[in-house]
Structure formats: structure tokens, C-alpha cells
Amino acid sequence: MREGDLLGYMDECRELVVAEIRDILPKADRYRPVLYDLILDYPLREAKAIRPSLCVATCRALGGRMESVLRSAAVLEFYHNAFLVHDDVEDGSEFRRDAPTLHRTHGVPIAVNVGDAMLALALEPLLDNMASLGLGKAIRILHLVGRMARETAEGQALELGWIRTREWDLTDTDYLRMVYKKTSWYTFVAPMLAGAIVAGAEPACLVALRKFAVSLGLAFQIQDDVLNLTADRTHYGKEIGGDLWEGKHTLILLHALRSASPSERRRAHAILAKPRPTSPAVTDDGDLVASTERLARLVDELRRAGDVTARGHTALRRAVRRTDRDTGCKTDADIAVLRALIAKHRSIEAAKAVARRWAALAHARLDALHGWLGRSVHREFLEALVDFVVERSR
């Protein structure tokens, strides 16, 4: 399957799942403007739709029916979009998929509640599965979603804990365990197993699918980390280099730190220990200028114009610096140091090689599934996806 067909397949799945989400949302007019329209905001934005596509493709490749799987695929999208809304609040992100984030448009309280509401609304459709799929399948999907949510929270907790405690004494295995939970389970294992359960797959098939999904997820995340540093700004939806600013733990950075000399490593640790600058405030004039920066400039100008004495200037500059919550934050020069370290030790190439090894393992694990997956466009999609996750530029 060519990349164009692969993207077309994902687009179709996305449209079907968005329609299903609309169908699931309560219709009460009173709550539409304050809740249900906001819940639809992120799902309606352009996205790759990897999770719905994996869920649909696995179900169909195993002989399951499209109508049977859409509700579960939609529930996984509820979870995904709830986490996106909350992640944007956590990170103070300004844009998501080329539009302002929900909390920037509607404020943090409404955004947090929208995320909670999406998590709340995930439960009832999973109970509806009891009528449409039968009790056994419905209960197995409920267990699956419960496990997924727990794995995701644990993976996220590991990563946030490392950032918080500035823990860099980590092995590749630590990183892979975190990604197994945060990415493999959440984006690959849960959608594929949900599709397989709907299709009535036997236990041995579920085990083989899980192994395939885990390796595919690891390859996907490592390539995601690579793209975060190397992608073309026009294609990549997120901020280039954002992982370095946030001090995220990637295979790339772990490789660079491990390869570095003791003095290089000390310098990198010092940089990584600094917080990210808070985002600049938009002034009344519409300028994007940090207010403290503007104040500091004004104080300097007044000093030059003779409106402030040397003593006054010192006191004001000290006060402005104390007001500046950005003091001691990472700078562009800091990020350049980290990038130079990564380039020197060819850490991106090292990470790419690891991603390719996981993708090769995914191919082998998919081949092992051929006894269960007959020839179909859906199996072709899964095959093409393995190459796509490590070759993609967005």
C-alpha cells in the first residue's frame, strides 16, 4: 500500500469515528454550547487518526464488522482527546493542530472540565457494547480500557516524575518501559486489542497482536522523538525542539549524555535542570513581549534619559529581575549546546537505528500473524503502517 492510500485509509476511519462521536454525544440543547460543542472541538481538528485506524483495521482484518467496532474506537478517541486537552493545560501549550488550545480560548476551568467530561462519557458507550456485542466481549473491552488508562497514567507519572526530580541516571530500558506504557499501550495495544476482541479473536491471536503492537509503538515513539528535533516546521504540528525545552527523556538525549565527556555531561545536566521559560504575555499593544523584559527595557531607557538615578536604577533592575519568574530559565544558547552534543555523538542516528530494529521486529511479528489475518486491504494497511511509523516526516 502506498503512503497516499495509507493516509486515505486513515482519513476514512477518522471520518467514521467522528460521526460515531457525534452520535454518542447527548443532544440536549442546554448543554451543547457549554459542554458538548467544546468536546467536539479537538476531534474535529485535522489529525492522523492512528488509533481509530488501528482499531478498525485489526477488527476488519480478522473478519469483524465495521459497525461493531466503531463505538469502541470512538471511546478510545474520547480518552485520547481528553488527555490532549489536559496535556495542553499541563504544558501551557498555545496551539494544538494549528488552532489555539481549548484552555486559551475558554479558560483553564472549562478546559479541565471538558477533559473530565470526555473521560466520564467514555463509560456509557462501553456499557452499550453489552447489547450490541454481547456480554463477554463488552466486559473484556471494559477491562482492556481500564488497563489502558492505568498503564497510561503510570507511564505519564514516570515521565513527569523524572522531569520533576531531574533524574537523568536512566538506562534505555527505563525509557522503553515508560514508552511501553505511555505510547505502546495507549496508542497501539489498546486500539488493536479492542478491534480484535470485537472480531472474536482467540487468546493466542490476542497475545501475538499485543507483541506486534508493543514493538510498533516503540518504533513510533522513537521516530516521534527524532521528528521533534528534525522535522520541517510546516509539516510537523508541534513545536520543533519542544522536547529539549521541556527536558523530556528521550533515547536521543540518553545516548548523547552517555557518550559525553564528564565535563560535557555536567554542562548538559545543568542546562536540563533549568526550567523552560514561561510563555511571553501578549501586551495591550498586541506585541508578544514578556512584560518583565519590557519593564527592564523601560528602566534602562529612563536611566539613559536621566529620569532615574544610578541608585534607583540598581534597585529597579533588581526588583524587575526578582519579579521575573523566567530568571534561570533555559535559553536559545542552552538548546544549541544540547543540539551540538547530540550532533557530535550522532545520537539521532543511533536512535533511528533502534527505531528501525523495532520496526523490523514488528514486521516479523506481523508475519507471524498471517495465519489469523487473511489477505485484505486491512492487513496491507497494517503492513504499510510499520514502514510509515519510522519513515514519516510528520
Place this chain on the structure above:
Amino acid sequence: MREGDLLGYMDECRELVVAEIRDILPKADRYRPVLYDLILDYPLREAKAIRPSLCVATCRALGGRMESVLRSAAVLEFYHNAFLVHDDVEDGSEFRRDAPTLHRTHGVPIAVNVGDAMLALALEPLLDNMASLGLGKAIRILHLVGRMARETAEGQALELGWIRTREWDLTDTDYLRMVYKKTSWYTFVAPMLAGAIVAGAEPACLVALRKFAVSLGLAFQIQDDVLNLTADRTHYGKEIGGDLWEGKHTLILLHALRSASPSERRRAHAILAKPRPTSPAVTDDGDLVASTERLARLVDELRRAGDVTARGHTALRRAVRRTDRDTGCKTDADIAVLRALIAKHRSIEAAKAVARRWAALAHARLDALHGWLGRSVHREFLEALVDFVVERSR
């Protein structure tokens, strides 16, 4: 039952449910410090434990067993504490139950993730109910929790929407609908019905219990609004007058606005349209002083000392004011105006009268349940609780 016994009953229920929560939490050491210890933080703080007590008392009053109901009671506490953690992030609260809020101690990202993890962990114990209670009861509790989560999110969305759009053209019915969802369903209906389902109550009994729970919830919330304005700071866990600062929609304020003259009303609307001042920052010196306030004071002092010219003073004060995100926020004088309006129109007394009417209705609805609820300490607890919710001082 005397108030001391009532508080003792609630304390016992709280301890049993906290033990159950400990039992539910995964034991993996790796995730304890970054996740599971943080999940336990709020549940371990002193609280009234109304929800667990209602759940246990209803189950026991109907002849159900303590061991059968604890898991469901614990799940409702997961939901409750998840919402508390998220509410504190939304409101930027500094303290919860006399200790710093989770996001203040561990940062917003970790706090939002802890809330999400608690919502995630609610699912698996509800599925465990299938083995211990049987399929029918377990599925009914799952539906109940799904409905509760949706009602809560809708109630919260209504209230946040009113605050966001500065909507004050509301009737008492609008307020009661919001409270029905935000308080009655969440704090009273769901815990009581969960207890009743575990005890195997018949449908007519569930309907009668729901009616009782709804009226009790309305009485409870109106008294909560009253306490927010009148409580003794040492007993009340929250900020006195916080509802006025946040511009929350209460029966009290709606009554005052409705009773006000057109000019009083215009003035009150103008005050309510102003945002709440952002909380003061803690300075390096440990002082709780808003940084802009400190800067403004410094500029004034330097002017008096002759270190800044009149021209420089004007420019600096304008810049500091522009930096101050608190500009145009509510002031103490504003809150005093609102309090005076409430006092003039005796709006607290009016709200108290409404709370007493709902409590009287709750008593009548509880009497109607006597055919199902035999004489027991648990029924006595429910009876005493009706008086407690409208007479309590905390």
C-alpha cells in the same frame, strides 16, 4: 442520633473506605512515589466523608452487608478526590483541608495526571463487583456511575458557562437544576443508589431514595452557600466569601439581585463582571506580596527619595500597572458592596428558609421510605443527617 454520634458514624465510614482505597491501589513500588502515594494524599486528609457514609448507611439500612458495599464506596471517593484535585488546579487554590494543594506541592502537570489516574483507577474495581456482587448489580452500578459522571460534568459546565459569559439573568429554577446535577446527583443520589443496589433494593425503593437524595442535596448545597458567607474561619475548611470573589451563582446572590433597585443591580453586575485578583506570589523573602504591588511601592519610594523624576514615575507606574494582570479585578470594597446588598435584602435568611423547606421535604420523603428501612442505627444516621445538613456550621 446526636451530632457527636453522627460525626462518629461518618468517621468510621471514612476509615473503612480509606482502608479499601489502600487495598485497591496497585502495590508496585516503582509507581508508588510518583503516583500511588500522591493519589492517597487527599483521601488521607481529614474530611466529613458524607459520600462514603451515605453509601454505607443506605446499604446497611436496607439490610445489605458492609463488605459488599465498600468497593463501590471507595470508587465514589476516587471520583470525588479526582474532581477535588482538578478543581484546585482550575481555581488556583492554595490550600485544601488545611494543607497545600497537590499542584502547589508537585506542580500542575503531576496534579492533573493524578486526577486522571484516579478516574482511570475507578473502572477496574467496578468490574471486580461482577465477581463479588453478581453481574446484574455490578452492571447497574456501572450505569449509575456513568450517569453520575455525566450529570456532574453537565452541572459543572452550566456553572462555569454562567461565570464565563457573566450570565446573571437566571431564575431559582436554573440554580436548582445546576445544583441537582452538581451536588444532588454527585454527593447524594449516586452514593445512596449504589448502596441500595448492593443491598438489592427493589425499583420502587430506588425511586423513593432518589427523591429523598435530591431534596437532601439541594438543602445541603444552599446551606453550603450560606456557610461560605457566614462561617467561622476556624471551623470552615474553605475561604470565607470565596463564592463572592469567584462570582459563583447562589440562591443568595440571585435573591439579592432580584430584590435590588435598578441602580443597585447595575453596580452589582459591574462588580461581578470583574475577575478575581490572581493570588499573590510568595517572594524570595517569604512575604506574601503580589510582585506588581511590591514594584509599585518601590517606584513610589524611589520617587519620594528623589531617585526618579516625575516623568519617570509616571512612565514606570503606567508600565507596572500594565504588567499587573490584576488590573480591573474585584477589590475588598467591591465585596463589601455585595455583602451590604445581601444584608439589606435579607437574602441569607431567604436562602436559609428555602434550605429548611427542602430539608422538611427530605424528612417527609425519608418517612415514606420507612416500609423499606427497618429501625436501625443506619436509618437514625440518615434522619440525623437531614437536620445536620441545614444546621451544620462547617
